[in-house]
Amino acid sequence: MKFETPAQTNPIDRLKVVGQAHDRIDGPLKTSGLATYAYEHHREVPNVAYGYVVGSAVGKGRIKSLGLDEARRAPGVVTIVTAQDAGPLGKGDRNTAKLLGGPEVDHYHQAVAVVVAETFEQARAAAALVRVDYERGDGRFDLDELLKTAPLTGGDSQEGSGSSPEHRVGKFEEAFGAAPVKLDQRYTTPDQSHAMMEPHATIAAWQGDELTLWTSNQMIAWNKADMAKTLGIPKEKVRLISPYVGGGFGGKLFLRADALMAALAARAAKRPVKLALQRPLMANNTTHRPATRQRVRIGATKDGTITAIAHESGSGDLENGGPETAVNQTELLYAGANRLTSMRLAVLDLPEGNAMRAPGEAPGMMALEIAIDEMAEQLGMDPIAFRIKNDTQVDPKTPTRKFSERNLIRCMQEGAERFGWDKRRAKPAQVRDGRWLVGMGVAAAFRNHVSRPSGARVRLGRDGVVTVESDMTDIGTGSYTIMAQTAAEMMGLPLDKVVVKLGDSSFPASAGSGGQWGAANATSGVYAACVKLREAVAQRLGFNAADVAFEDGQVRSGNRALPLTQAAQDGELLGEDRIEFGKLGKTFQQSTFGAHFVEVGVDAYTGVTRVRRMLAVCAAGRILNPQTARSQVIGAMTMGVGGALMEELAVDTRFGFFVNHDLAGYEVPVHADIPHQEVIFLDEADATANPLKAKGVGELGLCGVGAAVANAIYNATGVRVRDYPITLEKHL
Ligand code: MOS
Numbered sequence: 001m002k003f004e005t006p007a008q009t010n011p012i013d014r015l016k017v018v019g020q021a022h023d024r025i026d027g028p029l030k031t032s033g034l035a036t037y038a039y040e041h042h043r044e045v046p047n048v049a050y051g052y053v054v055g056s057a058v059g060k061g062r063i064k065s066l067g068l069d070e071a072r073r074a075p076g077v078v079t080i081v082t083a084q085d086a087g088p089l090g091k092g093d094r095n096t097a098k099l100l101g102g103p104e105v106d107h108y109h110q111a112v113a114v115v116v117a118e119t120f121e122q123a124r125a126a127a128a129l130v131r132v133d134y135e136r137g138d139g140r141f142d143l144d145e146l147l148k149t150a151p152l153t154g155g156d157s158q159e160g161s162g163s164s165p166e167h168r169v170g171k172f173e174e175a176f177g178a179a180p181v182k183l184d185q186r187y188t189t190p191d192q193s194h195a196m197m198e199p200h201a202t203i204a205a206w207q208g209d210e211l212t213l214w215t216s217n218q219m220i221a222w223n224k225a226d227m228a229k230t231l232g233i234p235k236e237k238v239r240l241i242s243p244y245v246g247g248g249f250g251g252k253l254f255l256r257a258d259a260l261m262a263a264l265a266a267r268a269a270k271r272p273v274k275l276a277l278q279r280p281l282m283a284n285n286t287t288h289r290p291a292t293r294q295r296v297r298i299g300a301t302k303d304g305t306i307t308a309i310a311h312e313s314g315s316g317d318l319e320n321g322g323p324e325t326a327v328n329q330t331e332l333l334y335a336g337a338n339r340l341t342s343m344r345l346a347v348l349d350l351p352e353g354n355a356m357r358a359p360g361e362a363p364g365m366m367a368l369e370i371a372i373d374e375m376a377e378q379l380g381m382d383p384i385a386f387r388i389k390n391d392t393q394v395d396p397k398t399p400t401r402k403f404s405e406r407n408l409i410r411c412m413q414e415g416a417e418r419f420g421w422d423k424r425r426a427k428p429a430q431v432r433d434g435r436w437l438v439g440m441g442v443a444a445a446f447r448n449h450v451s452r453p454s455g456a457r458v459r460l461g462r463d464g465v466v467t468v469e470s471d472m473t474d475i476g477t478g479s480y481t482i483m484a485q486t487a488a489e490m491m492g493l494p495l496d497k498v499v500v501k502l503g504d505s506s507f508p509a510s511a512g513s514g515g516q517w518g519a520a521n522a523t524s525g526v527y528a529a530c531v532k533l534r535e536a537v538a539q540r541l542g543f544n545a546a547d548v549a550f551e552d553g554q555v556r557s558g559n560r561a562l563p564l565t566q567a568a569q570d571g572e573l574l575g576e577d578r579i580e581f582g583k584l585g586k587t588f589q590q591s592t593f594g595a596h597f598v599e600v601g602v603d604a605y606t607g608v609t610r611v612r613r614m615l616a617v618c619a620a621g622r623i624l625n626p627q628t629a630r631s632q633v634i635g636a637m638t639m640g641v642g643g644a645l646m647e648e649l650a651v652d653t654r655f656g657f658f659v660n661h662d663l664a665g666y667e668v669p670v671h672a673d674i675p676h677q678e679v680i681f682l683d684e685a686d687a688t689a690n691p692l693k694a695k696g697v698g699e700l701g702l703c704g705v706g707a708a709v710a711n712a713i714y715n716a717t718g719v720r721v722r723d724y725p726i727t728l729e730k731h732l
Helices: 027-032 069-073 120-127 144-149 170-180 222-229 257-269 281-286 361-380 383-389 408-419 480-489 518-543 626-645 705-717
Strands: 049-055 061-067 078-082 111-117 131-136 166-169 181-189 201-207 210-215 239-242 273-276 292-300 306-317 338-347 396-404 429-432 436-448 454-460 465-467 499-501 549-551 554-557 562-563 573-581 591-603 609-619 677-679
Touching: 049 281, 061 408, 069 078, 069 120, 078 120, 078 144, 078 609, 111 257, 120 222, 131 408, 131 499, 131 562, 144 292, 144 338, 166 591, 170 292, 170 306, 170 338, 181 436, 201 257, 210 222, 210 257, 222 705, 239 705, 257 273, 292 361, 292 562, 306 361, 361 383, 361 436, 361 626, 361 705, 408 436, 408 591, 408 609, 408 677, 436 609, 436 705, 454 518, 465 480, 480 499, 480 554, 518 554, 518 573, 518 609, 549 705, 609 626, 609 705, 626 677, 626 705
Parallel strands: 049 273, 210 239, 306 338, 465 499, 609 677
Antiparallel strands: 049 111, 061 131, 078 111, 166 338, 181 292, 201 210, 201 273, 292 306, 429 436, 436 591, 454 465, 454 573, 549 554, 554 562, 591 609
16 A cells, blocks of 8 residues: 555544554553463474574784684583684675674674573583683774764665755854854763663574574664575575564664674574573673764844854764764754754764664754753743744744644743743742752653554454454554554454464564664555455445544444454455555654653752652654554653663774773663653644554654753753763762
């Protein structure tokens, strides 16, 4: 089904099942431990051996010699695979560095060997006996130094949203120079790690020349292709199975070393191999969100009209990598006739930088939305009023291009009322609660909407149960549930008459989980498949497909009604289709908007920040399930608190690695760090987006949170920190 014109009224609009709060249908399996994650497919794959990955001990260099004899003799060892004996390997389209290093090493903890043994403990013990002699090379590890000479570089955020190296509208420098009120500030965000609960893990099994991978992955179709390419085998010979994923945050968008090393190990061992990347390996072996150095300049008239706005960002990545697209939102979020956005990319020999939840916008908004707060203060304006004054309903670089839906102002206003914004003192450091200095902060939320083709198959069985099949993944987000809701609505059934099967590359390829596009696109694929199934049902029952309604388990046409089950009496009926998108996404600027409100207390004696209250207001098209959507947003808000106050991969610029590479050293919020959170969804439906009229919230919920916390800290203390994370010593 090609989606080319704005959606008309369709069966989804009844909102009997879609749009209703519902527990996750996979919840009981997960809470009872019955959901099988990648490492847990014991029943499907007997006789597994265990793999343990050896990571490079140098950041940049060359392996001089490998001593494997002692490890080979260790108890239980089955085999050891290194680049020497792995055979020729290609590289997936989406991998920057090789997943198996040697003799050249590209980054610290790049896999250089996998040791396979009868038990995990034996594999681990033997891995410790692998001797690698390195010749250390001259690595480039210091971002600040390298950015001094780094060129302008455009980028794909790996998820497909392209950005040019430099973008200009009007004459920024002139307008900025002439502006009566100006801001010119620099902001920094650190490298961050996805730090998901479930590590990257894979079981690999070969049957002849066919490879099956039970793996933890967000994008099944991408990585089926990339695995085939890496191994140099036909795509048809690779199957990925990933029914449950214990978090990804972008870290599992791509093929990583767990999958490749398991595949190579299983081939060498001639039996299935399972392995999980060891937690201390993950931060340096896999990808991370790159650090940014950002400069924001804003010029305005005295009444608060922005006349000039510039956002420049620098980041680093391995050779042939891409920039963190932190300036994207600044092209679209506020009005202003004269504009400049640009990105610089330094080549670094640190581990690969790549997408982490809301790549681009998440760190970009951390800077821009402090700058807006600072500018409002200079102008003597309330920061909400300043944002409202500079709202735009069109793309500022292409004024003929309207936003499909843009309700930033309503998010701000409804949030302000709900949060009690009128009680905020404009002057900082005015409110004291015992030893706590108390302040409020606000930031806009913004994230683009991305349409991607998505396929699904639906079957109506003789038992009247509809089964949905798609390679879509559920990374803890609720895909199972909203896809079931979609099929239930389309077929006029209650939710318990729908079964959803996901995460298998033998099912139709979906949009996958990434870029907050999963919910809207995957359900649209189910919609398209259900349209086909409805046609098949109508035909089987002898009804006119153009005039048929599916409701309460009945199929109605004119004054005739038959039970849906009757259609499948003589055999299962099938509908399969793929939603594809025409030009609407270019004709209209499709984005999601929100407002984040935060109240913090800062300990007047120690500088410790505690978040006291949080509110998010989101406008993101139709909300398919307010309960799973709320979970996405509160999870994102929590991540935003982590980004504001705690998260940072510390770079050792001498040896080139992330020092705090485990969950003890890489701090993320725990329950005790997070107060009660509130989420409001505006009643919006974006007919230009897809038949569901939905967009996404999974990343919107993060964008802006960091700045809202930073702005609240400033309001509490009068100390402006522009360097994340805002740890207590930075208040001094
Ligand atoms: Mo997201 S960073 O596309 O999983």
